[in-house]
Amino acid sequence: MTRETTFETKEFDASFNAALANCTELTRAEAAHFVEHGYVVIKAAFPREMADVVCESAWTELEAEYRIERTDPHTWKGVSMGRGRMQGYVRTQGSGARFPLKTHAPRAFAAQADVVGGADRLAESGDGLCWRDAVIGNFRVPNGPAWQPPAPRQPGWHKDGHHFRHFINSPEQGLLTVPIYTDILPRSGGTFIARDSIAPVARLLARCPAGVHPDGTQAGYLIPGLIEQCSDFAELTGEAGDVVLVHPYMLHRVSVNASVRPRFIANMPVVLAQPMCFDRPPDDAYSLVELAVLRALKVPRFEFKQTRAPLRVQPFPSRNEEEATKQRRLVRREMNEMAGRGIVTPPWGKDFGYLSKTEA
Numbered sequence: 001m002t003r004e005t006t007f008e009t010k011e012f013d014a015s016f017n018a019a020l021a022n023c024t025e026l027t028r029a030e031a032a033h034f035v036e037h038g039y040v041v042i043k044a045a046f047p048r049e050m051a052d053v054v055c056e057s058a059w060t061e062l063e064a065e066y067r068i069e070r071t072d073p074h075t076w077k078g079v080s081m082g083r084g085r086m087q088g089y090v091r092t093q094g095s096g097a098r099f100p101l102k103t104h105a106p107r108a109f110a111a112q113a114d115v116v117g118g119a120d121r122l123a124e125s126g127d128g129l130c131w132r133d134a135v136i137g138n139f140r141v142p143n144g145p146a147w148q149p150p151a152p153r154q155p156g157w158h159k160d161g162h163h164f165r166h167f168i169n170s171p172e173q174g175l176l177t178v179p180i181y182t183d184i185l186p187r188s189g190g191t192f193i194a195r196d197s198i199a200p201v202a203r204l205l206a207r208c209p210a211g212v213h214p215d216g217t218q219a220g221y222l223i224p225g226l227i228e229q230c231s232d233f234a235e236l237t238g239e240a241g242d243v244v245l246v247h248p249y250m251l252h253r254v255s256v257n258a259s260v261r262p263r264f265i266a267n268m269p270v271v272l273a274q275p276m277c278f279d280r281p282p283d284d285a286y287s288l289v290e291l292a293v294l295r296a297l298k299v300p301r302f303e304f305k306q307t308r309a310p311l312r313v314q315p316f317p318s319r320n321e322e323e324a325t326k327q328r329r330l331v332r333r334e335m336n337e338m339a340g341r342g343i344v345t346p347p348w349g350k351d352f353g354y355l356s357k358t359e360a
Contacts, residue, residue: 011300018285022118025110026288034115035292038198038247041236045243046105051181052240053097055264057133058181061092073260076139088141088189089254094134101129108179108243112270115245116174117287123271131179131268138189138254138263147258150192150233155353156253157194157227159201159217160269165311166212167275168205168293168304174272175289176246180238181264189257190237191265194230197251199296201226204343205249206297210308215316215331215355222338224349227251247292278302331355 034040101109113119216222
């Protein structure tokens with residue numbers, strides 16, 4: 001671990017070493033990078049041939065659904081869907097093919113298990129962990145918007161997890177896994193991440209034992225106040241066959257693809273068998289995900305007492321009118337409660353499409 005970047009105490013070093021001792025795939029440098037920066041790129045984590053199969057399935061679907069020709073960038077302008085109807089951004093449904101990671105990508109499986117503290121902390125010990133051949137595509141659009149470097153005052157920053165109430169220990173999203181299916185060079189549609197966003201998100205959730213509504217973190221009212229605390233931004237790049245392991249608290253957003261190289265990735269949440277724990281006994285090692293939170297909070301341990309039951313929420317894209325009205329009412333109530341505690345949306349948030357207190 002890098003001594004300059006903080007929080008190094010003998011107790012934390014011992015906790016890190018205990019977590020590292022349980023790792024079977026990650027190197028010390030990779031584990032330290034995850035704890036310090038909230039993500040790590042695992043090179044050649046799955047066969048490139050598998051990436052080729054996924055890409056072929058994606059092109060077949062895109063050609064059928066959007067009349068996109070893979071060799072003709074002028075046909076890519078018809079792609080427009082997803083967050084904010086961003087041009088060039090598309091999600092495919094896939095053919096239904098499944099790739100169990102234990103057999104098809106054992107190195108990717110082992111790396112994920114290492115980060116969460118071992119396979120036994122995964123739901124079903126990871127037996128059900130698999131990838132499909134659905135992708136998230138990002139294409140260059142002729143005469144589209146210009147590429148800009150990541151910065152706080154941009155639309156679309158969010159924390160993943162639109163289907164559950166967020167607590168500091170939520171098991172529904174114990175890790176974000178990003179398999180890379182095409183080579184991603186700079187300015188080629190790689191996801192923007194705020195590498196120092198773990199701390200502001202951790203501090204917020206630590207103050208909210210009742211949790212927060214997912215709409216608040218999905219380009220919602222909480223995001224501007226969180227992202228404006230960040231200054232360390234990066235663009236995820238890599239090669240087909242790499243996988244990026246991302247902390248579940250990481251704020252991120254889509255970027256403009258300024259190249260003629262389509263970008264295909266996936267976004268695969270990892271479910272934990274049990275909620276995260278930040279106050280483990282000495283003989284029970286923390287996971288690297290948990291250590292990143294403790295490091296962000298600058299405490300050796302954190303006792304969390306949840307005051308509200310977990311809640312599954314209908315994701316906003318699939319709500320009917322009645323459900324949408326119900327969830328808006330819940331968010332409005334939460335926003336008012338948060339405002340009473342001094343947690344308000346900065347004025348600039350509304351200008352970039354984020355939900356604000358006046359809109360809720």
